[in-house]
Amino acid sequence: MNKKLKSFNSPTFLAYALIAPAAIYILLIVAWPVLETIRLSFTNSSLAGEDYVGFENYEKMLSSKKFNKIVTRTFVWMFFSVSLKLFIGLIGAILLNANLRGRSMFRVLIMPPWVVPIAIGMLGWLWLYNGYFGIIAGVGMHTGILDGPFGFLAYKQSAFISTIVADVWVGTPMVTVFFLAAMQGVPKDLYEAAYCDGASRWDRFFKITLPQITPVIITMSILSAIWTFNSFEIIWILTEGGPRGATTTLIIDTYKQALGNYKFGRGAARAVVVMILLTLFAGFYLALLARINKKISHG
Amino acid sequence: MNKYKLYEKIILYFSITIFLIFILLPFVEMFYASLRPLDHLFRSPYQFYSDDLSFWAYREMWNTVPMLGRYIFNSFFLATSVAILTLLFVIPAAYSYARFNFPFKNSSLYILLAINMFSGAVLLIPLYKVLRTFGLLNSYQAMIVPGVAFLIPTSIWLLKSYFEKIPVDLEEAAFVDGASRVQILRHIIAPLSTPGLVVVGIYAFIGAYAQQFLFAITFNQKKEYMPIPSGLYEFIGYTTVKWNEMMAASLVGIAPVLIVFLFLQKYIVEGLTSGAVKN
Numbered sequence: 196m197n198k199k200l201k202s203f204n205s206p207t208f209l210a211y212a213l214i215a216p217a218a219i220y221i222l223l224i225v226a227w228p229v230l231e232t233i234r235l236s237f238t239n240s241s242l243a244g245e246d247y248v249g250f251e252n253y254e255k256m257l258s259s260k261k262f263n264k265i266v267t268r269t270f271v272w273m274f275f276s277v278s279l280k281l282f283i284g285l286i287g288a289i290l291l292n293a294n295l296r297g298r299s300m301f302r303v304l305i306m307p308p309w310v311v312p313i314a315i316g317m318l319g320w321l322w323l324y325n326g327y328f329g330i331i332a333g334v335g336m337h338t339g340i341l342d343g344p345f346g347f348l349a350y351k352q353s354a355f356i357s358t359i360v361a362d363v364w365v366g367t368p369m370v371t372v373f374f375l376a377a378m379q380g381v382p383k384d385l386y387e388a389a390y391c392d393g394a395s396r397w398d399r400f401f402k403i404t405l406p407q408i409t410p411v412i413i414t415m416s417i418l419s420a421i422w423t424f425n426s427f428e429i430i431w432i433l434t435e436g437g438p439r440g441a442t443t444t445l446i447i448d449t450y451k452q453a454l455g456n457y458k459f460g461r462g463a464a465r466a467v468v469v470m471i472l473l474t475l476f477a478g479f480y481l482a483l484l485a486r487i488n489k490k491i492s493h494g
Numbered sequence: 495m496n497k498y499k500l501y502e503k504i505i506l507y508f509s510i511t512i513f514l515i516f517i518l519l520p521f522v523e524m525f526y527a528s529l530r531p532l533d534h535l536f537r538s539p540y541q542f543y544s545d546d547l548s549f550w551a552y553r554e555m556w557n558t559v560p561m562l563g564r565y566i567f568n569s570f571f572l573a574t575s576v577a578i579l580t581l582l583f584v585i586p587a588a589y590s591y592a593r594f595n596f597p598f599k600n601s602s603l604y605i606l607l608a609i610n611m612f613s614g615a616v617l618l619i620p621l622y623k624v625l626r627t628f629g630l631l632n633s634y635q636a637m638i639v640p641g642v643a644f645l646i647p648t649s650i651w652l653l654k655s656y657f658e659k660i661p662v663d664l665e666e667a668a669f670v671d672g673a674s675r676v677q678i679l680r681h682i683i684a685p686l687s688t689p690g691l692v693v694v695g696i697y698a699f700i701g702a703y704a705q706q707f708l709f710a711i712t713f714n715q716k717k718e719y720m721p722i723p724s725g726l727y728e729f730i731g732y733t734t735v736k737w738n739e740m741m742a743a744s745l746v747g748i749a750p751v752l753i754v755f756l757f758l759q760k761y762i763v764e765g766l767t768s769g770a771v772k773n
Contacts, residue, residue: 206594209675213590214602217583217646224643225609228620235619276766283513295503301510303759305517310700310755311748314707314723317745319520322527322737330523335541344538364516376767425613428707446615454712459619466616473616477608482609 222293229470235463242457252464254324261440262448262465269444274357276423279363281416284370289400291371292378302375309368317432320361324348324433354434358442366422370415377411378404410487417480436483445469458470528552528742529770532577535737552746555739558729559675560715562743565725569706570750572634572721575703576641577695584649584694589683592657594666606647613642614708629696636713637721641705645698652765656690657683693765696758698713703751722747 236252239244256262291302308316323329326346335341347357381404389399427446430436436443436451443451449469453462498506498743528534529547556562590596591603614621621640630636660683668678706721714720726747729740755762 196538207596210590210594210596213586217587217650218602220583221606221609221643221646224621224624224640225612225617228617228624229612231620231623257646257756283516287513288512290506293498293506295506295510296499301514302516302763303756304754306759306763308517310704310751311705312706312723312751315726315744315748316520318726318740320526323520323523324626324740327538328535328540328737330519330540333538333542336539364520368517372563378513385609413590421611425611425615427613427615432707446613450615450618462619466619469616471613473611474608477611480611481604481607485604 214353232466232470233462235459236467238460239464240459240463245460248460252460256461256464256468265440265443265448266468267446269446272355272442272444273420273423276359276362276366276426277361277420280366280370280419280423281412283363283367284374284415285412287367287371288374288378291375302372305368305371307367307368312400313365313428314432317361317429320357320364321348321433324357348434349438351438354438355439358430358433361433362423362426365426365429366419370419373411374408375410380409413483414480414487417476417483421476421480424469424473424476428484445472504604512701524741524745528738528745530738532734532736532738536734551736551738551742555729555736555743555746556599558739559725559743561720561725561728564718564721565720566747566750568634568725568745569703569723572637572641572706573699573702573751574636575634576645578699578704579642580645580649580698581691581695583646584653585691587646588650588653589657589679591654593662601649601710606650610644611646614644614705617714618708619744622713630713632714632716632719634719637706637709637719640709640713641702644705645701648701649694649698653687653690653694656687656765658692660686689761690765692758693761696754696762697765699754700751700762 225272235245237247237249239248239251286307291298291305323331324347326332326349328343329347331347332341332345335345336343345353346355385407386399386401389403394402425446426444427450428443430444430447431450434442436447445465446469447461449465452458452465509662525605526544526660528551531546531548531550534541534546544604556730559565591599625631625636628639630639664682664686665678666680669675673681707723708723717725722743726740728742729736729743
């Protein structure tokens, strides 16, 4: 390689200079707030001012029964939401991968929940869940499953389920599209060989498709766990965490403490817990990604 | 490959129909509600059939919420500004990641991915402080500044993979022939990466359109800057919620982003999945 080319390919200063604007922007708007949140969590910051209080916020938080309940609830909510997204997404991808007339149109038709602002999609769900005038209660009453109006967001258990359904609705398109892309990436000759050997459609799915797309399934479960964990607008718009706290997840609780009660310190302590959990998810995800990439580059 | 038997086809179409009903029901119901008069909507139990459908709500909504046009414009304006700003920050960074080798390259790329996982909702308090320090509260910038930050990481990853597809030989040949880096950027990279830039720009636009709620309700109190998702809540403030008009306004409000998506859906879906699904 001649000298000029070498200088073209490794100009460290230029490389950093090009990244600098984006890096500084992120440091200021994301990284600094993270550090500030950690600092605030050791103070009793509120509108009145702030004093250093050590671990008081954490002690109070961890010893409160309510907080422990919220953590458990968050994980139960997440578990159902993520599993449903993966399950429905996988079935959806199988359906859209089938060689049927109209499939390119179907693929476009499943995307709107992802494209449309969540806040607006949730207005639609608010109307669907309306106990008197909504279509779900309507179908229930016409078929006799419900013997009168039923407000889906008014009762603890049904609100919990309803918010999960709405969250699944928002998250499924993305999962479906990723699974579909993975299925289409499976080499065609694998299927042809199996077909010649007389393998049934069922066999081909479980012995070829599923193992081939497993890395994507694993990646998507972690990614979708992170997105679901962060889910704020869906619950906030549908129930604001109610009724009587039944849909209050960690994110909702953090928001309520900080911006509803103006207890910035307590809110920050919750935010730190959220960040620690997210870092764990993220670490898990990155480690996995590094392993998958290694596998690919080693053949 | 073998063809589907008739009963298999029926099962497949039937399942797809159920899947699509789940996905599209809220939109269909929103549209249906927007066509019905308000007193008809408020009948219980639900009536499936209506003979009094009209587009009346689509005219009346502009009177009920006089600022509606402004909100829709704001949404479009905010999303466009965020998309353009994101591109400005991301293009040089993504190019650098795609072309050069330097210390901490991989680790910083993974840190970007990790940052992507923090949502705005946890960082609201310090973000509020940052925006207040710079005097940006209650302005367009209050929504644009944090919006851009949370779109930069994914956009860098997306654009990086586009730049990597442009053969480096072309640039090297030009460089050896004495072309400056600026010339290379203008004559080789810019034309070849246009499709990638469009995809990332559209991704940022859709993302910015979607994220307008949280930052808007927290950092902006001024009506004249509100985007449509928070503006729609004005329909709720009155004695009765004017559901039909609110639904009509929602559908009009999401039209811009749906149209953009429809025209470019193929590229967006391909672009987003190509990173995660490698062969």
